[in-house]
Amino acid sequence: MEKIKTNKFxxxxxxxxxxxxxxxxxxxxxxxxxxxxxxxxxxxxxYLKERLKKCKHFVKIK
Structure with missing residues (x-):
């Protein structure tokens, strides 16, 4: 059985x-x-250009 890779990000x-x-x-x-x-x-x-503004608050900047 092949394991499906999942990404955290x-x-x-x-x-x-x-x-x-x-x-x-x-x-x-x-x-x-x-x-x-x-x-x-x-x-x-x-749809990155249109959506980046909506998801950037989920990403922490270190």
């Missing part, structure tokens, strides 16, 4: 996936994407 904006109300984005076919958050990736399309 969106690989595009850095937001914690656990903070994403949708628990990840979606591929074009509607299946769940666990690499990017739903703010950055929906229906197989990246």
């Amino acid at each position: 969106c690989q595009s904006c850095g937001m914690p996936i656990k903070s994403d109300p949708q628990n990840g984005g979606t591929h074009a076919d509607g299946s769940k994407n666990i690499i990017y958050c739903s703010y950055c990736y929906q229906k197989g399309v990246f």
Whole structure:
């Protein structure tokens, strides 16, 4: 059985996936994407420029 890799953070904006109300984005076919958050990736399309302002408060700057 192949283990599915899960990411703790969106690989595009850095937001914690656990903070994403949708628990990840979606591929074009509607299946769940666990690499990017739903703010950055929906229906197989990246929305980072429009969504970055909404998710930046989830990311801590050290």
